[in-house]
Amino acid sequence: MFSYRHAFHAGNHADVLKHTTLIALMKYLTQKDTALTVIDTHAGAGLYRLDGDYTETSGEALEGVLKLFAPVAPPAPEAKPRKPTVPAAPEVLAPALQDYLNVLKALNPHFAQTGEAAHLKIYPGSPFIEQQFLSGRDKLKLFELHPTDFKSLAGNIEQLGVGRQVTVSREDGFEVLKTFLPPPARRAMVFCDPSYEIKSDYARVSACMADAVKRFATGTYVVWYPIIPRPEAHDLPRKLKTLAVKAGRSWLNASLTVKSSKLTTDTAGEVIRPGLPASGMFVINPPHTLKADLQLALPQMVAKLGQDRHASFGLEHGG
Ligand code: SAM
Numbered sequence: 346m347f348s349y350r351h352a353f354h355a356g357n358h359a360d361v362l363k364h365t366t367l368i369a370l371m372k373y374l375t376q377k378d379t380a381l382t383v384i385d386t387h388a389g390a391g392l393y394r395l396d397g398d399y400t401e402t403s404g405e406a407l408e409g410v411l412k413l414f415a416p417v418a419p420p421a422p423e424a425k426p427r428k429p430t431v432p433a434a435p436e437v438l439a440p441a442l443q444d445y446l447n448v449l450k451a452l453n454p455h456f457a458q459t460g461e462a463a464h465l466k467i468y469p470g471s472p473f474i475e476q477q478f479l480s481g482r483d484k485l486k487l488f489e490l491h492p493t494d495f496k497s498l499a500g501n502i503e504q505l506g507v508g509r510q511v512t513v514s515r516e517d518g519f520e521v522l523k524t525f526l527p528p529p530a531r532r533a534m535v536f537c538d539p540s541y542e543i544k545s546d547y548a549r550v551s552a553c554m555a556d557a558v559k560r561f562a563t564g565t566y567v568v569w570y571p572i573i574p575r576p577e578a579h580d581l582p583r584k585l586k587t588l589a590v591k592a593g594r595s596w597l598n599a600s601l602t603v604k605s606s607k608l609t610t611d612t613a614g615e616v617i618r619p620g621l622p623a624s625g626m627f628v629i630n631p632p633h634t635l636k637a638d639l640q641l642a643l644p645q646m647v648a649k650l651g652q653d654r655h656a657s658f659g660l661e662h663g664g
Contacts, residue, residue: 349540355393356406386518572623595664
């Protein structure tokens with residue numbers, strides 16, 4: 346059952362979309378004076394090494410965060426410039442991507458000094474991103490079922506020395522969510538990021554979100570989903586949209602496609618699967634600032650991470 350390990354995928358293009366959105370949400374939601382409860386139903390290990398065995402084997406960060414922040418190569422010099430060359434304007438990162446970069450720099454002092462992607466060694470999972478934004482009154486509740494990842498997560502959080510502000514439990518995130526809603530100060534963000542390795546995860550996400558919205562209508566609910574050619578994956582954002590509309594809640598759906606989802610063949614006629622070509626983030630009750638944040642960040646993600654002519658983004662909202 347538990348073959349998925351996020352360490353193989355840490356820092357890939359899906360994490361870029363997921364974590365940029367998460368940072369924009371955390372930044373906004375922790376500005377208010379009232380305590381916020383953050384519930385991360387599928388937390389993972391919390392921290393990953395980009396130069397570790399798992400990430401090096403899969404190399405997914407190379408096509409994700411490492412590519413995003415790699416310096417742009419200067420254009421090849423022309424033999425005889427016809428016009429005097431105008432120096433290129435320095436690249437200005439969208440504010441949401443700058444915030445993402447700052448989170449990475451805080452964990453990687455050498456990278457912060459040099460700005461070289463080769464010095465980006467530690468990659469934060471959602472728990473460490475969420476924790477960075479908490480103020481003293483906020484609470485973070487983390488759930489992770491995998492025995493090894495749970496142990497790593499517990500150890501990584503322990504090192505922060507933040508006491509009871511952050512709790513880690515080896516429980517089923519779908520099951521426990523209801524026991525925390527509504528939260529004491531009536532402000533909560535729920536992040537639901539399953540691995541979807543079991544087909545039933547898709548139905549569990551929509552059932553869990555429907556139940557959560559019924560219990561606590563004004564919470565901010567955030568779901569990551571893969572965009573792959575299977576009916577359950579295709580239906581999930583549509584189901585979440587219907588749920589939000591029926592409950593009279595606002596919603597936002599952002600997606601990032603880096604390549605075609607079509608199967609190809611190599612020279613020997615072997616079928617090549619494209620890997621994950623695209624993913625999305627669906628947010629119920631998004632802050633009013635999120636759309637503008639992503640509108641600036643998504644085109645830059647496409648420009649930097651796009652692998653073929655199918656690279657694109659989607660951003661729709663309602664309510
Ligand atoms: N949210 C993490 C991040 O952004 O860094 C990544 C999470 S990873 C995609 C999904 C995690 O959920 C895996 O570590 C997996 O072991 C765990 N998991 C699977 N089913 C679960 C469940 N029912 N409850 C809690 N955790 C679960």
